[in-house]
Structure formats: C-alpha cells, structure tokens
Amino acid sequence: MRILLVNPTTRIYAKGLSVKAQSPLGLLCLAAVLREDGHIVKIFDHNVENNGLKDCFKFNPELVGFTSFTGPMILDGLNLSEVFRTHLEVPTVWGGVHPTLLPAQTVSDPRVDMCVVGEGEATIVELADCLENSRDLSRVKGLVWKEVNNGNVKIIENDPRPFIRDLDSLPFPAWDLIDPEKYRATSMGIKKSSLSLYSVQSSRGCPFQCRFCYNTIFNQQKWRFKSAERVIEEISYLKEKYKIERINFKDDNFVVKKKRVEKICRELYKNNLDVKFAADCRVDLLTTQLAKFLRLGGCEQLFFGVESGSPRILRFIRKGITLPQAMDAVKICKKMKIMSSASFVIGFPTETMEDIKLTQAFITRLNPDDILLKIFVPYPGSSLFDYSVKNHLFNPPQKLEDWALSWANANYQLSSVPLNMLNRLAKTMVRSFYIRKFPSKIILFLMGLLKNRISLHRILFQGVKIITAYTD
Structure with missing residues (x-):
C-alpha cells in the first residue's frame, strides 16, 4: 500500500527570522514500521517543501496520514486534507497530540x-492492513472513525490501544525519507548550524503532574524508556550513516532514571562517538555527579522548565520544584560548562502582578545562558485547561478548525493581569534579559569562534537577537 505521511506547516515568522522547522521524528517512526510491514511510504513536510504537492499527486497514495499539535498547523492540515480527498479520493487519518486528546471532535x-x-506505530500498521484487505475497521484498537449512511454520521470509538511496552523493539526512524539539511534554520539568507538536525527519542512520557501539560492524559503519567544499549545503537547508526556531530534528545523528560542516563553517557564516551547533545531535565533531578556524566558524554545544553519565580504559582501548577533547586541546577551547569536554558510562563490563572514581578526578579538572579518566555495558553488534556473552563475563564472551540484560528493569536485573559499588559511585560522581560547578556554573549561567541570554530553567522544571528531586544 502506498502511504503518504504529512507534517502540516506551522509557518511562524518574526522580524524576518523564520522559526527553525524540526525534523518530523514522529512521522519517521511511523514510516519505519509501515515499511517494515511491506508498505511504500513518502513523507511530505510542508514546513520545508513549498512545491511538493505535485510529487505527492505523482506518488498517488492510497492513504494519507496527518500529524498535528494544537494550534495553527491544524488549519494547514485541514486544507491539505481537503486537497487530497478531493483530487485523489483517498481516505485521511489524523494522529498526534491534538487528535488524541479530542478524537471525536477531530x-x-x-x-x-x-x-x-495515542502511539501510532501499531495502530497505523493494522489500519493499513485493514484498508488494503477490506477488513472491518472496528477491530483496529486505538482508532476513532466514522460511518456515513444517507448523510447520517456515526462516530465510532474502538477499544483503546495499550502502550508499547518494549520501545527497543521499534525500528530506527526512516531518516532516509527526508533531507535533514532542509531543517537548518536561516538568518538573513544565511544557513546557520543548528544544535542538531537529528533527534533521538530515548523515552516516552513523564511521571510528573504539571497542571499545564498534556502528558498526564496523553501518556497517562507513565514513563517508558529504551535501554542504554539501544540508545547507543541508534546514535552509532546515525554517526556511521550520516556523520552526525550533534543530536537532540526529544524526550518529554530525559533524566528520570539517572543510572540509565549515566550508562548512556559512559557508553558515548567509551565508544568514542564524539557526538554532542542537548536534552530536557528537571531542576530537581540534576546533581553534580550526574552533570559530570552528562559532560563526559558530550552534553552541551540542558533545557529546564522553571516556569515561575513565584513559589505560590509553582505550587498552584504542581511543578514540584523549588527556586533553590533551580538556582542549584544552573550553578551546576555553569560549573560543568553546560549551557543552561530556562523556560518561563506568565499569565497563569490566579497569577497577580506581584507573582510576575517575582518571576522577573528571579530570572535576573537565576542568570541562565538563555530563556524562553511565553504567555500561558490552556492546552486540552491539561489540568489547567479543565480549571480554566470550569471557572469560566475560557470557552474552548467547538470545531477542529477553530482550534487553529483561535490559537493563532491565543488572546486569552486568564490571570488578573490585563492581556495587553502581559504582552508588554513579556517583551520587557525578554529584552532586559538579553540586554544584560549582550557583553558576555559577544565574548563567549568570539572565544568559541577561536577555540571551537563556531561559524560567524551564528554570532551574527545572536547579534540580531540582541538588536531586536533593543529596538522592539
């Protein structure tokens, strides 16, 4: 069976700088199991392929699959779904986070x-086999579908699909179906080296209970992992076949089982793979000993979800961390020469101006190497989504298309601070951070240029970032 897998575009631009498209790891995993089952697969990523529809029509798929998060990519997915259904008369199947959380509406x-x-590997293979052999769809676990008789639509939800217990049993992602070079971000027309064009998913899920996260529903608060041996095998394959220098660990939480992480890092060092990496880590899980192993294995950057500088808000969102733990984590990174990035959110329900001032002050005290700051949006599947609806702070869209249109602007008044003030505060906080960082970043990048041959256009890119902070 010929199967086309589509990654709809997010197409976000700011100040002439395009947000870097990430390689569609989820689709590459689906493609791998489908090919293993004898199907012919093509991937169309609308983020990097502007003129690829002609090739898709030439491929003449018998099934088209789409992946989507909540947000603007839903609209592009719907537009492409209509194109394929109209011109090729081919069935469409959607998957990913948003369709999993709201399947009937989708x-x-x-x-x-x-x-x-949920997880698509087993379901997509069974679905393809059923369609190819005209079998009953009701036998496919994890599938929601519809019957249409005389204009009457009946939505059918099959039995749920259990989680894949043995992640080591999955084949390597089908990297040969895309051109990773297309995923280098550009700045001022110059291709810049990204931290990684290649990603490895060493685990799935997260055992923690953050109220803003969809994971408590999507992965049912379960954490499953690949063995250290399998992770090394996958990285070795990428190194040998694609000569990779860096990878991103695309885990919801890389550092859950510390002994596993230590073993991965030891094996990376022992096998002399010479691969740098970045990963997500909770601040309460990082220790000096673990950081030594991470550095030994080639860790260049850790991403921390700090979220707030207000202890009250941290308790409210059930983050399960303390501000001293965040301070310690960043200090450890500085000591071990690992770049630290911290994410923050303002505009949580119940948040006050005093809470935001605490966050602003804490960012200064924390002094990570980089920050990401966003205004809170209630994503379906999260506890705070339910809280916002229950307390009449937010009326969720009633149609799939409306999730794309409303999320494009995401103008929701959920805290006690007016939305226009939140927008101004977010810009001010980011601007202040990068203005303070400007002298040290220039020195560090110049040192990197001399010592590590960091390309000049990376310095230019950071320079534009700082100038934007001054002038925005």
Missing part, C-alpha cells in the same frame, strides 16, 4: 475520516 470534521489515538 473526526467530526468532514475533511478527516479517521483518527489514531
């Missing part, structure tokens, strides 16, 4: 025929 859209709930 399938209710006339441009969507079926929906995969």
